[in-house]
Amino acid sequence: DAGVTQSPTHLIKTRGQQVTLRCSPKSGHDTVSWYQQALGQGPQFIFQYYEEEERQRGNFPDRFSGHQFPNYSSELNVNALLLGDSALYLCASSFWGAPSYEQYFGPGTRLTVT
Amino acid sequence: RKEVEQDPGPFNVPEGATVAFNCTYSNSASQSFFWYRQDCRKEPKLLMSVYSSGNEDGRFTAQLNRASQYISLLIRDSKLSDSATYLCAVTRMGLYNNNDMRFGAGTRLTVKP
Numbered sequence: 001d002a003g004v005t006q007s008p009t010h011l012i013k014t015r016g017q018q019v020t021l022r023c024s025p026k027s028g029h030d031t032v033s034w035y036q037q038a039l040g041q042g043p044q045f046i047f048q049y050y051e052e053e054e055r056q057r058g059n060f061p062d063r064f065s066g067h068q069f070p071n072y073s074s075e076l077n078v079n080a081l082l083l084g085d086s087a088l089y090l091c092a093s094s095f096w097g098a099p100s101y102e103q104y105f106g107p108g109t110r111l112t113v114t
Numbered sequence: 115r116k117e118v119e120q121d122p123g124p125f126n127v128p129e130g131a132t133v134a135f136n137c138t139y140s141n142s143a144s145q146s147f148f149w150y151r152q153d154c155r156k157e158p159k160l161l162m163s164v165y166s167s168g169n170e171d172g173r174f175t176a177q178l179n180r181a182s183q184y185i186s187l188l189i190r191d192s193k194l195s196d197s198a199t200y201l202c203a204v205t206r207m208g209l210y211n212n213n214d215m216r217f218g219a220g221t222r223l224t225v226k227p
Contacts, residue, residue, distance in 0.1 A: 033214065042118075042201055042217035043158065056214045090157055092215075101146045101205045101213040105157040 002027055004093050004106035012112045013081050021076045021109045025093030031055075032074040033103065034066060035090040043090055049074050050096050078111075086113045115140055120202050120218035127192055128226055135187045135221045137202030146213065147178055149187045150201040152220065158201055161187075192225045199223070 005024045013019050025032050031050045035043035045058035049068035068074045072093075078085055088110050092103040120137045127133050139147075150158035162169065164176040164185050175188040185204075189196055202218040 035217075040219070042120075042219045045214055045216060048214055058214075088155075094213075101215070102148070102160060102163065103215055104160065107157050110155075 004029075004091060004104055006089075006091050006106035006109050008109060009107065010110045010112075012114060014114055015081055015083060017081050017113075018077065018079045019081060019111060021078075021089050021091075021111075022073065023076070023091030023093075023106055024073045025091075026104050029093035029095050029104075030072050031094045031096045032068060032072065033092045033094070034074070034076045035092065036060070036085075037088045037090055037108075039087075046076070081113045083113050086111060116218075117141060117216045118202055118204050118218040120200075121221050122219070124222040124224060126224045126226060129192060129194060131192045131225075132188065132190045133192055133223060134189075135200050135202075135223075137185045137187075137218055139183050139185070139202075139204045139216075141204070141206050142183060144183075144204045144206050146205040147176075147185050148203040148205075148215075149174075149176060149185075150203055150217075152199045152201055154199075158217075161200070189223075192223075194225050194227065197223055197225045 033048040034046040037043045048056045052068045063079045088108045090108045091106045094103045147164035149161040151161045152158040164178045168177045173190045177186045199220040201220045205213040205215045
């Protein structure tokens with residue numbers, strides 16, 4: 001049973017560039033949430049996707065956008081990268097209808113903006 | 115005020131010690147509560163859910179106090195392998211009856227020989 005997978009594992013970009021990160025949820029899960037985790041901080045909620053729609057959004061600018069595909073996989077896009085976007089980007093999957101909301105995280109993508 | 119706040123730590127304890135972590139949350143409509151463990155440069159892994167009646171899993175005990183909006187994690191007989199950052203997580207109902215999860219900043223634990 002495959003867990004949550006993310007790609008790439010590491011990425012180095014320059015300020016002003018754009019980046020796309022990818023996530024495949026755990027088998028049986030239909031909901032994907034994205035988080036940004038800066039060094040020494042807890043994960044910060046970016047947004048959540050279900051049925052190919054953004055269902056909830058945290059306090060992140062429009063430079064952060066996403067997409068969910070019919071197979072439940074998801075992408076996170078960040079435009080006009082800033083140095084402050086350097087962080088570990090985590091994808092978490094869950095089942096929308098579960099009575100107890102448990103999320104499982106992928107290994108993350110470590111983004112460095114120079 | 116942050117939505118979820120934890121003891122900043124770090125906690126440095128000897129093997130065999132008992133250590134407790136605290137977490138408070140500000141949204142009284144919060145519904146589900148969890149503790150995650152995160153090793154250095156790895157993803158958070160679900161340690162345990164926290165139930166209203168309190169729950170135990172081996173050396174780990176979690177408590178929830180809804181009235182005080184407070185959850186705790188107790189680790190007994192600490193092992194070297196318990197060294198990690200412990201994240202408190204709280205979910206709340208979103209606009210679409212979904213759940214979204216908010217995390218504390220984490221408490222770093224180091225267990226020493």
